[in-house]
Amino acid sequence: EVQLQQSGPELQRPGASVKLSCKASGYTFTEYYMYWVKQRPKQGLELIGRIDPEDCSTDYVEKFKNKATLTADTSSNTAYMQLSSLTSEDTATYFCARGYNSGYPMDAWGQGASVTVSS
């Protein structure tokens, strides 16, 4: 069974950084992109970017290029996303999701990780 298990909720101060994790199981980690998606409270889904765990190449949506850093550890089948210089605009639930390749949908999702930024 394919599973993406995300880390727990985070409460952070403005200006801090946070690193979220997404542990994959049930498939070959290096055969699928890992996408990260942001969802602000009562809002829609917004793509942040993706990482190819095979070579750790990354693609970011422009608005997140200075906000998010995607990494992957093939020894533990875990993808990570670090968010820097947190503001209230970063308060959201963040999902990881796998996708086979460009042209393919995101067919498995993590349960989501809540990040709250508050002083």
Add this chain to the structure above:
Amino acid sequence: DIQMTQSPSSLSVSLGDNVTFTCEASENIYGFLAWYQQKLGKAPKLLIYGATNLEDGVPTRFSGSGSWTNYSLTISSLEPEDIATYYCQNNHVYPPTFGAGTKLELK
């Protein structure tokens, strides 16, 4: 980036209804269109890919259609568990952009 426009943004429905909502891409996406269902507090779930292909395990009351820039999702005989928000997504080119969603609400 390809813009995805969903309509309506919300829909008031009754159990047993046949429901259709639409998604329009800002350019031809050649059928590379996915639909996701998101229930409150949960992760999105893939329903349909390639505009018309039902993901394994998804009930057959869900169906997708469309081509070029215009796509639709139909739910036949709405069940209580179908109350959710539905998102379309462009899979043709990176980035895979989402529509803003259609939220189903019970009358």
